[in-house]
Amino acid sequence: MHAEIFALGSELTTGAKLDTNSQWLSVELAALGIETRFHHTVADDLPAMLDELRAAAFRSELAILTGGLGPTADDLTRDALAQLAGVPLEEDAASLAHVLACYRRFGRPMPPKNRVQALVPAGAEVVPNPRGTAPGLWMTLPPGAGPDAPGGPGGCTLVALPGVPAEMKPMFRESVAPRLPRGTNLIRVARVNLFGAGESSVEERLGDLTARGRVPEVGITAHEATITLRIVARGTDETEIERQFAEVRRLAAERVGDLIFGEEDDTLAGRLLATLRARGETLAVAEVGTGGRLADWLSEEDDPAAPAFLGGVTENRDDYCLGEPVAPGDAAERVRRQWGATYALFTPTLSAEGDGPGLTLATPDGPVREPYRRVGDSTIARSRLGKAALDLLRRHLVGLAT
Amino acid sequence: MHAEIFALGSELTTGAKLDTNSQWLSVELAALGIETRFHHTVADDLPAMLDELRAAAFRSELAILTGGLGPTADDLTRDALAQLAGVPLEEDAASLAHVLACYRRFGRPMPPKNRVQALVPAGAEVVPNPRGTAPGLWMTLPPGAGPDAPGGPGGCTLVALPGVPAEMKPMFRESVAPRLPRGTNLIRVARVNLFGAGESSVEERLGDLTARGRVPEVGITAHEATITLRIVARGTDETEIERQFAEVRRLAAERVGDLIFGEEDDTLAGRLLATLRARGETLAVAEVGTGGRLADWLSEEDDPAAPAFLGGVTENRDDYCLGEPVAPGDAAERVRRQWGATYALFTPTLSAEGDGPGLTLATPDGPVREPYRRVGDSTIARSRLGKAALDLLRRHLVGLAT
Structure with missing residues (x-):
């Protein structure tokens, strides 16, 4: 039909x-x-x-x-x-x-x-x-x-x-x-969400999984640095389609499992808050480059009845936090103590030239620092920086960033 | 053609x-x-x-x-x-x-x-x-x-x-x-942006301006509580089209001038920052209900070379600010002093039931308070609250909110 x-x-x-x-x-x-x-x-x-x-x-x-x-x-x-x-x-x-x-x-x-x-x-x-x-x-x-x-x-x-x-x-x-009459060729779509590498590097690691004409078809799309694998399965019944989805999910986990954070409409913030809540832990933020965007994402996805996101500050310079000068990145620990949170994330300014402080995650066992390569201060650059910060904590919680 | x-x-x-x-x-x-x-x-x-x-x-x-x-x-x-x-x-x-x-x-x-x-x-x-x-x-x-x-x-x-x-x-x-050959009937679109009233109330105040069949045609659309008048002018030349735009802008200013904040792609945050910069004044925020969204808007539209937005805090309760209990709404003055800003805006929680603190604008001459009617904590409710806060300051600066 x-x-x-x-x-x-x-x-x-x-x-x-x-x-x-x-x-x-x-x-x-x-x-x-x-x-x-x-x-x-x-x-x-x-x-x-x-x-x-x-x-x-x-x-x-x-x-x-x-x-x-x-x-x-x-x-x-x-x-x-x-x-x-x-x-x-x-x-x-x-x-x-x-x-x-x-x-x-x-x-x-x-x-x-x-x-x-x-x-x-x-x-x-x-x-x-x-x-x-x-x-x-x-x-x-x-x-x-x-x-x-x-x-x-x-x-x-x-x-x-x-x-x-x-x-x-x-x-x-x-x-x-x-x-409507059912056709004999059902088409269903499933999504797997990744962060932490560029589209072409993900494609390379996936190998034949995204080859043209492969069954089921797997496409890659990128939106503000989130990479989505879009699995298009065709089959005569649900069992056949589920089998195709399961096979792609297994191969994706083998090849890019370190980058996968969720499926379908999952966001990094939403998945991270669920993990923190399950561990009885909390998060605060010290934002410069993301300018409030991290707080917006986290507060919007948090459960007001059992908040895992406690709040934070937005500053417009890297070396100042809550009225005091701080060494680059130390704002994370300052905010972690101020809000009494288990963790705090710091995002560095995007608008400066050259090298600057990187991302910092303050933990009860001290800071985890990661360099961050700036790519200008556009709205996509801010979202990418915010996601990189959330992903640093995600990787820390599973032992991939220490 | x-x-x-x-x-x-x-x-x-x-x-x-x-x-x-x-x-x-x-x-x-x-x-x-x-x-x-x-x-x-x-x-x-x-x-x-x-x-x-x-x-x-x-x-x-x-x-x-x-x-x-x-x-x-x-x-x-x-x-x-x-x-x-x-x-x-x-x-x-x-x-x-x-x-x-x-x-x-x-x-x-x-x-x-x-x-x-x-x-x-x-x-x-x-x-x-x-x-x-x-x-x-x-x-x-x-x-x-x-x-x-x-x-x-x-x-x-x-x-x-x-x-x-x-x-x-x-x-x-x-x-x-x-x-391409030019047609004899050029069609151009201009937009006027408003905030502070519902779509039907704006329509009522505009009277015959939005009547079907009027020349030029004026439509009303609403997006996250921003109301846009869309003027569709048709004419044989630019002069005729500009005359039609000018007439509608004049009538709109007469009828809903208190609500108009900009044209085309102007946002409340962008217009407000431009006004503050021209006056040599600055702004900080104390966010509960908007959870970081105000800071995100303001920091994204601000000029890093001459910032008018100084930063702020996100908290997840109305009665606490920077580690201290505060009376409802006093967070605005607390943050204004902390950041040394001319003004600070406070947005109350959206997730509670019943009456609560309203919006507060802290100024050098004391606070301006306005009640705020909650309509649930959806992403649109947050944007509406954030825009209401910015609009409170906009109206204060032109003498409409004291």
């Missing part, structure tokens, strides 16, 4: 808004074994929409549309689907009741123009929208011979959903995905 | 990557007066690409393509354009020299497969790429009668650019935009 995805609305073709729905839908469809070959973004223009919809309905078996279901004159999805199928629009009593009920909940009368949201192409079904006024539509064009059969030789199912992601996504998962 | 934009690559249709090039190109084209009616994203599949390109070339006068110009077997843009025009691919000597020169700069021999990057559809021109190996292509299909003329009745110019935004964007601005 092949799918095409439509994002409808002039706010997208003018560039006023970025469409992220189509990407999300592609991943969801792939997980069901349905391959997407086209995304289409079309302005609020009925002939343009019909032109693209006709081509898609003829050549593909599934089209998912988002947007254009609002109450105003430029919301044309209902009209486009009716004209594509060659049927009239009819008022659906249940949909009208739903729109009216929404406005009762808002505590105001339904504006007359919203009545169009209850119109449905004759023969189409309504997809319920528990989070908004616009119901979705599910329309089937039967397979037909000849160039005039709108569904083409394979027929086509067209599903229209609202453009608001918070409404569209649950509607897709609750009411659309369960009704 | 109508344009269609293509983003080519299976990494887009599978959802592995998000296409942001098409949005960027739409905005650039609109500024030239060229309207985009379609975006197309197509998998690495030659028949699928040809299908969409044929429809676009026939009905529109301009198609901009990104992606598919790399050296591997799934980079099909060159082949698709040649087949669309019905011409062979020919090796371009200047392009080959460019690819070879790139590899000499990398310090390694050109892999044989990269030779395909010098192939050009016969009759097409090369668009230079100073930042990468893949040259772009500029191909013109003349206007023709009948359904077999690939350029359709109006003819079509097709421009293929690399998918890497850092290469594509300067190529578009340097070598493509200057050659």
Whole structure:
């Protein structure tokens, strides 16, 4: 089964808004074994929409549309689907009741123009929208011979959903995905997160694991110095896919295990706080180069009921901490004592030229120092420095940095 | 002139990557007066690409393509354009020299497969790429009668650019935009940034300024409690557009002037630091609820050569600061003295229930206190609290908060 995805609305073709729905839908469809070959973004223009919809309905078996279901004159999805199928629009009593009920909940009368949201192409079904006024539509064009059969030789199912992601996504998962036929080739993605080496050096150490055409496919992406292995497994069932994930995880652990800090949405700060909490230990920070970013990450991911992050200071020079001159890096120990923490991390300035103090981790057994090579003071350089500091403590806790 | 934009690559249709090039190109084209009616994203599949390109070339006068110009077997843009025009691919000597020169700069021999990057559809021109190996292509299909003329009745110019935004964007601005005909309806966007009230309350105060169909059009968007007015002006020349921008700016200043803090990419932190620097004043922070985020914003936007932000502390409770118990809010004055700053801001905890200390601004003339209504401890709640703190100082400096 092949799918095409439509994002409808002039706010997208003018560039006023970025469409992220189509990407999300592609991943969801792939997980069901349905391959997407086209995304289409079309302005609020009925002939343009019909032109693209006709081509898609003829050549593909599934089209998912988002947007254009609002109450105003430029919301044309209902009209486009009716004209594509060659049927009239009819008022659906249940949909009208739903729109009216929404406005009762808002505590105001339904504006007359919203009545169009209850119109449905004759023969189409309504997809319920528990989070908004616009119901979705599910329309089937039967397979037909000849160039005039709108569904083409394979027929086509067209599903229209609202453009608001918070409404569209649950509607897709609750009411659309369960009704779609499963393909024979499920595609699932798993992620392994690394820090502490560049993309090309990780690639070299991984060897054939990232070779083109390998099964499963393993890609490398980098974002603010975090390296992510993206495992794309294809298989006919979950067991086969899990087996592929497990094999890559095992090989990655063998080859770059010292760099791996987590999986999926794990962050260095989040994993580190969990480890500290489990050990009954705490952390404070003395920031120059990261300027508050470490504190922001740690306080945001910490558990306020059982904090492992105690706080810290931001200074704008390396040789001063809390009103006193300090030797380079000694700010870590100063802050560790001030907050009564097990550990404290110091990040050096990024804006100076040449050599300077490196990273320092203050521990109950004395400081651990590491040189740090500056690469300018951009927002990425700050994030990289912050992650290097967290990673120094991570490695210390597993005996890799002493 | 109508344009269609293509983003080519299976990494887009599978959802592995998000296409942001098409949005960027739409905005650039609109500024030239060229309207985009379609975006197309197509998998690495030659028949699928040809299908969409044929429809676009026939009905529109301009198609901009990104992606598919790399050296591997799934980079099909060159082949698709040649087949669309019905011409062979020919090796371009200047392009080959460019690819070879790139590899000499990398310090390694050109892999044989990269030779395909010098192939050009016969009759097409090369668009230079100073930042990468893949040259772009500029191909013109003349206007023709009948359904077999690939350029359709109006003819079509097709421009293929690399998918890497850092290469594509300067190529578009340097070598493509200057050659495109200017439309008669230029579209430009200007932004005015506000803080301190909700979206619906701002909309109410703006009155008819945001009415549908008004000229110029004014939209409201909200991002982490910053409200942005987006003015979309259309006109035949720059003077007409500037007149429209000026009129909206004047009306916005009359109606919500107390909330306006900047324009375009201005942030509250950046504007505030500029004001402090001009006054020869400085700022420190005592953060609980913002947990380091204020320091991060301020240190990132500050000028290291003439810092107006001196630093501060992050604590995880309201009643403690630098190892001493403090009365709620007194942390601001404690930190102001510690850092020798003109002002200091205190942000209260977000994670507690019920009433608590509000925001405090410590000044040389004593504290300014404002209650703050908590709305939970999400990342948006933290940003909102941080902006409320900065805005308290902004208003104090202009005499609106005393």
